[in-house]
Amino acid sequence: GIQVEQSPPDLILQEGANSTLRCNFSDSVNNLQWFHQNPWGQLINLFYIPSGTKQNGRLSATTVATERYSLLYISSSQTTDSGVYFCAVERSNQFYFGTGTSLTVIP
Amino acid sequence: DAGVTQSPTHLIKTRGQQVTLRCSPKSGHDTVSWYQQALGQGPQFIFQYYEEEERQRGNFPDRFSGHQFPNYSSELNVNALLLGDSALYLCASSRDPLARDSPDTQYFGPGTRLTVL
Numbered sequence: 498g499i500q501v502e503q504s505p506p507d508l509i510l511q512e513g514a515n516s517t518l519r520c521n522f523s524d525s526v527n528n529l530q531w532f533h534q535n536p537w538g539q540l541i542n543l544f545y546i547p548s549g550t551k552q553n554g555r556l557s558a559t560t561v562a563t564e565r566y567s568l569l570y571i572s573s574s575q576t577t578d579s580g581v582y583f584c585a586v587e588r589s590n591q592f593y594f595g596t597g598t599s600l601t602v603i604p
Numbered sequence: 605d606a607g608v609t610q611s612p613t614h615l616i617k618t619r620g621q622q623v624t625l626r627c628s629p630k631s632g633h634d635t636v637s638w639y640q641q642a643l644g645q646g647p648q649f650i651f652q653y654y655e656e657e658e659r660q661r662g663n664f665p666d667r668f669s670g671h672q673f674p675n676y677s678s679e680l681n682v683n684a685l686l687l688g689d690s691a692l693y694l695c696a697s698s699r700d701p702l703a704r705d706s707p708d709t710q711y712f713g714p715g716t717r718l719t720v721l
Contacts, residue, residue, distance in 0.1 A: 528708055538692050540712035583646055590660035592637060594646035
């Protein structure tokens with residue numbers, strides 16, 4: 498299967514700071530998504546981004562498929578950004594999640 | 605527009621029992637995937653259903669089985685429960701053929717938390 502590695506595993510930020518989360522994957526993929534899991538376990542879809550760059554408010558993401566990595570940028574972080582961020586990739590209808598980055602934003 | 609729904613929200617079973625979890629996909633979606641998420645880990649892909657057939661399967665034993673109905677809703681069945689089956693079970697739906705942008709985006713339900721004693 499495809500290995501998905503996320504870094505850093507844990508991140509603590511002061512409110513207002515910026516951060517970059519990284520996702521590396523071991524083989525070519527058809528799709529890539531970023532999710533935010535809230536404390537109640539709900540996975541919220543952030544970006545569907547198999548390649549290129551997308552922005553949504555304070556969040557943006559870039560995937561460089563040829564180099565097998567994706568980056569999630571969070572700017573001006575807020576306490577509500579706290580939670581676990583997952584990268585997930587898909588190939589041949591098989592899905593693989595990373596181990597996540599646990600983000601804590603302190604006021 | 606209803607999102608993905610799952611039932612029940614919580615479930616407690618004992619070892620050896622059988623359990624059935626249910627999922628209704630987001631309106632317009634015809635594909636359902638199931639995941640198991642153990643505490644502190646990322647979700648692990650169990651299988652995907654499309655056109656009432658299992659299209660792809662992850663590394664899970666045959667004790668895990670599923671079904672998709674003509675209305676695209678799905679069930680996950682787990683037989684002979686083990687303590688290690690305790691986890692959050694997540695359902696995701698995808699593949700809206702009418703969505704020009706990112707038709708294969710997965711949307712997740714709130715999950716069913718299964719505890720095996």
